[in-house]
Amino acid sequence: MSLKLGDVVRARVSGNELTVKKKLGEGTQGVAYLVEAPDGQEVVKWYFRTQATADQREAIExxxxxGKPRGGGGERFVWPKDIVTSSGDTxxxxxxxxxxxxxxxxELNAIQAKRHPQPNIPELCRISYNIADSFSDLHLSGYCYRDISLGNLLFDPRTGEVLICDNDNVGIDRQSESAILGTPEFMAPEVIRGEETPSTITDQHSLAVLLFNLWMWHHPFHGIKEYQIRSWDIPAKTKIYGTEPVFIFDPEDASNRLPDEPGYITALKRWKICPPSLKKAFTTSFTRGLREPGSRVTEGNWKAIFSSLHDNRLKCGGCGAINLWSEGIHMMQCWNCDEGIAIPMRIVINNGMTRSALLVDEGRNVFVRHVRPTEEQRSKEPIGEIxxxxxxxxxxxxxNLTELPWIVSFGDDVxxxxPPGRSAPLNRSMQLNLGSGASASIEH
Known part of the structure; x- marks a missing residue:
């Protein structure tokens, strides 16, 4: 039974009575309603009877x-707060x-339909980082999501802030069962083939598909194979996503290249301007990652990529468009106007675990994550400013923005x-000890 306007339902834990004010939408599992609670408005997802199983209730409880995942990333999940029941329909x-x-x-489809402005490149990096950070905290808290898809992702295109919805299918990794295996377009091939059930490893594939959609506005397997299919039914989806998935930009397998049709032009254009580090991660995800699930790009890898890209943005001197630099690029042309962009010298930070390169630009920061990458709580805290x-x-x-002195030398033994608050000149001979086993030097 669906609820009617004016119906009163009750929250089990708080005991609060909730009055139904408005129907918000309907999905495959139930209907969402706006309700009036004692402390303001909230939302109730009310299950269809066929979906209101004992297992589903146990999962929600x-x-x-x-509670929601630990860490800052956990705050982005619109998490179930309470079980809701009705005396009129038990x-x-x-x-x-x-x-x-x-x-x-x-949602992304609202951006693609031009109902909202596109996020600019720095915000797209923030959105992508925040998504990876959220699923990292979810997995570290022992959960797997099971149903990562574009329909469950909301973001603010102006700030890069993210919300992840429809969390009622989240389960305990490798323990709790679910009737939901995922959305076919985002499911890992081994799940579609019936060889595995959803887990954090299969979530990693779904996450890569989600991020690819955000950057390319296209699915990684929608090429000529998908284009030639005339009946888009379950067998067709099983073939494209499960039994014969081929990356449209696979460097060694050209069997699923993009067809020469208008609907595929956007993906090709966006791939051409995609930074090399991101291209490499997508290629790994949809080639080796298909065959070897254990080698998929992890949430931490994605976070490092998007942090670095956000750090190393360059403004075109001709048109003002923001471009993204990543290591290995020695010459750049603006993606918008094709004008050449001079690449400035770089601060290279080695911390014994990772190597980070940061373009030298006034106002840019060195952060805790560059020096101590395992210190998640303070990762975004600046320790140095150019x-x-x-x-x-x-x-x-x-x-030096820290409370301790750094040690610097310039190609000699001196x-x-x-001291804190003072600056070390940036030149090619500089060798700077940042503490915690981290050092910085200059490359050009």
């Missing part, structure tokens, strides 16, 4: 009791969740302290 139930500001948070020398505007330096 588990999510309510365990055969079904629902769950309570917060209201989403849909005037601010939108500043201009007030006495010689042609010179740039790295200002070492000098860089």
């Amino acid at each position: 588990r999510l309510v009791n365990r 055969a079904t139930f629902g769950y309570l969740m917060p209201v989403i500001d849909t005037s601010r948070f939108v 500043v201009r020398n007030p006495n010689d505007p042609s010179m740039l330096g790295l200002r 070492q000098k302290e860089v």
Whole structure:
């Protein structure tokens, strides 16, 4: 039974009565309603009777009791808050969740339909980082999502903030079962073939498909093989996504290239301007990652890629468009106007675990994550800022924003302290000890 306007349902844990105010939408599992609670408006997802199984209720109760994933990424999940029941219909139930500001948070299809502006490149990097960060915290908390798809992702194109919805199919990794295996377009091939059930490893494939859609506005397997199919039924989807998946940009297998048709032009154009580091990650995901699930790009890898791309954005001097630099690029042309872009010198930071390259530009920061990559809580805290020398505007330096001195040398045995608040000049001979086993040097 669906609910009617004015019906009163009850939250199990809080005991609050909730009055149905408006129907918001309907999906395959149930109907979403806006309800009035004692402390404001919230949303109830009310299951159809066929979906209101004992297993589903147990799964929701588990999510309510365990709570959302730990960490900052966990806050982006619109998590079930309470079980909701009705005295008028004991055969079904629902769950309570917060209201989403849909005037601010939108789906990708609304962007593609030009109902909202596209995120610019820095915001697209933030959106992608935040998605990877959220699923990292989800998996580290022992959960697997099972149904990653574009329909469950909302983002603010102006700020890059992200919300992840429809979390009622989230389960305990490798433990709890679910009737939901995922959305075919995003499911890992081994799940479609019936060889595996959803897990954090299959989530990694779904995450890669999601990110590819965000950047290319296209599916990684929708090439000539998909184009030639006339009946888009279950056997067709099983073939394209499960038994014969081929990456449209596979460097060694050209059997599924994009057809020469208008509907495929956008993907080709966006791939051409995709930064090399991101191309490499997508290629790994949809070639080796299809055959060897254990070698898929991890959430941490994605976070590192998008952090680096966001750090290394360059503005075109001709048209002002933002371009993305990644290591290995020695010459750049603006994606928008084709004008050549000079690549500045780079600060290279080695911390014993990772190597980071950061383009030298006034106002740019070195962060804790560059120096101590395992320190998640303070990862976005700046430890250094690139500043201009007030006495010689042609010179740039790295200002120490920490509370401890740095040690710098310039190609000789003489070492000098860089106290907190002071700057080390940036030149090719600089060798800078940042503490915690991390060092910085200059490359050009």
